[in-house]
Amino acid sequence: MTGGDPTDEALAALAGRGDERAFSQLVVRHKESLYRLLRRYTGDRDEAYEAVHETFIAAWAALGRYDAARAFGPWLRTIAINKARDRGRRMAVRRFFFGGGEDDLASAVDPGLAADDTLQQRQVMELLDQAVARLPEALKAPLLLTAFEGLSQHEAAAILGVSAKSIETRVYRARKALAMSLDPAVLRIDA
Numbered sequence: 001m002t003g004g005d006p007t008d009e010a011l012a013a014l015a016g017r018g019d020e021r022a023f024s025q026l027v028v029r030h031k032e033s034l035y036r037l038l039r040r041y042t043g044d045r046d047e048a049y050e051a052v053h054e055t056f057i058a059a060w061a062a063l064g065r066y067d068a069a070r071a072f073g074p075w076l077r078t079i080a081i082n083k084a085r086d087r088g089r090r091m092a093v094r095r096f097f098f099g100g101g102e103d104d105l106a107s108a109v110d111p112g113l114a115a116d117d118t119l120q121q122r123q124v125m126e127l128l129d130q131a132v133a134r135l136p137e138a139l140k141a142p143l144l145l146t147a148f149e150g151l152s153q154h155e156a157a158a159i160l161g162v163s164a165k166s167i168e169t170r171v172y173r174a175r176k177a178l179a180m181s182l183d184p185a186v187l188r189i190d191a
Contacts, residue, residue: 043133
């Protein structure tokens with residue numbers, strides 16, 4: 001953002017009064033970071049893409065209730081995490097009733113990659129994303145918000161409605177769970 005660009009909060013106020021162009025600017029500013037957050041949260045590209053769309057639809061509908069005294073980014077991430085949780089619950093119900101298998105990791109790898117090390121790094125990231133997606137809800141969101149999104153423990157606590165100490169504990173447990181679930185030999189990238 002340059003000095004002349006309006007803040008997210010100013011754009012949200014305009015969008016709350018029906019300014020679709022202001023809301024479009026917010027979408028452009030936040031869609032990539034939300035996608036990264038939700039991609040890691042869900043472990044699935046398509047689910048993340050759909051959750052981003054649902055997040056912006058819900059945000060547009062909720063702008064009348066947005067408190068401009070709060071930062072817009074954390075408010076939007078709160079909606080995104082809730083949408084991802086909702087989608088996860090719906091998918092669990094569908095799997096229960098209709099069955100369904102895990103996606104094949106190999107199908108997620110871009111066949112156009114030429115360099116072996118780049119392919120190996122992509123595979124490692126896929127494994128990490130899948131491991132993060134399998135974490136329990138209580139551990140996944142704090143880890144993603146702090147380690148991947150760069151929020152402080154206090155900011156993550158405000159988004160999730162828990163204490164900062166709880167965030168610290170949950171991030172520690174999440175990292176420990178990841179370390180136990182990921183085989184170090186698989187994750188080693190040979191230089």
